[in-house]
Amino acid sequence: MSDLAGMRRDYEGEALAPEHTPDTPLSLFEAWLEQATESEGLDANAMTLATVDSEGHPHARIVLLKGFDSQGFRFYTNYQSQKGNELAHVPSAALVFWWPALQRQVRVEGNVERVDAQQSDDYFAGRPRKSQLAAWVSQQSVEIPNRDWMRERLSRFEQVYKDQDVERPPHWGGYLLVPHTIEFWQGQRSRLHDRVRYTRRDSQATEWHRTRLAP
Incomplete structure (x- = not known):
């Protein structure tokens, strides 16, 4: 095992100052995400989602950003998953984006709500068929005996939707x-x-306040 205490890198990023940033953060985020897409490829929209359970214990995992605008940041998952249950009890969360090639990080904190059913339907309809079926197959965060359990469920739902479009499960949607x-x-x-x-x-509120923080 290498010496973890001695592992480090030098950073030489571009300067970032409040007086040279836009009035609203979304335009800066959009610019940074566009650059990250060029440098990080398909991992650019990966983000850590941190939630808190009903007892105040934090939990974090990587999910994918699937949209953003002036309203907020969107992602999709199983409502009955661990994170879904946590958001039902404590509808607040934090996101972290890390783009190592650009030496940049973005942290986002706020309240979380479900998107409307039509928006979830529209997104689900555009997913690959295998991903659509997986939403039915996976009882996310539930203990299972082995991979054969998933293969059997997949085979079952492939037969159910053999000659028709896969509908969105009621337990799956957007936040x-x-x-x-x-x-x-x-x-x-x-x-x-x-x-x-x-x-x-x-x-x-539409007005944002900008400030510089100590490193």
């Missing part, structure tokens, strides 16, 4: 994280990293 805080981190030399945080009073 919208409505941000109240978005922080941009840019790696810099000597660990003097640039951090710019946007905050707003509540989810309905």
Whole structure:
């Protein structure tokens, strides 16, 4: 095993200052995501989703960003999964994007709500058929005996939808994280990293406040 204590990298990112950033964070996020797509490829929309259970214990996992606009950030999953149950009890969450090639990180915090059924239907209809069937097959976060259990369920649902479109399961759909805080981190030399945080009073406010944070 290598020396973990000695593992480190030097950062030499572009400067990031509040006075040179846009008034709203979404336009900056869009620009950063576009650059990340060029540098990170298909992993650019991967993000850590952190939730809290009813006892206050945090849980985190990687999910995929599937849309964003002035309303917030969208992702899709099983409503009956661990994260779905946690969001039902505590409808707040945090997202973290990490783009190593660009030496950048984005943190997003806010309240979470389900998107409407039509939006979930539209997204589900555009998924590959195998992904659609997987939404029926997987009882996410439930203990299973082996992979054969999944293969048998897949075979069953392939027969059910053999000659028809796969409908969206009622237990599967989208969430919208409505941000109240978005922080941009840019790696810099000597660990003097640039951090710019946007905050707003509540989810309905249109005005964002920008500030620089110490690294």
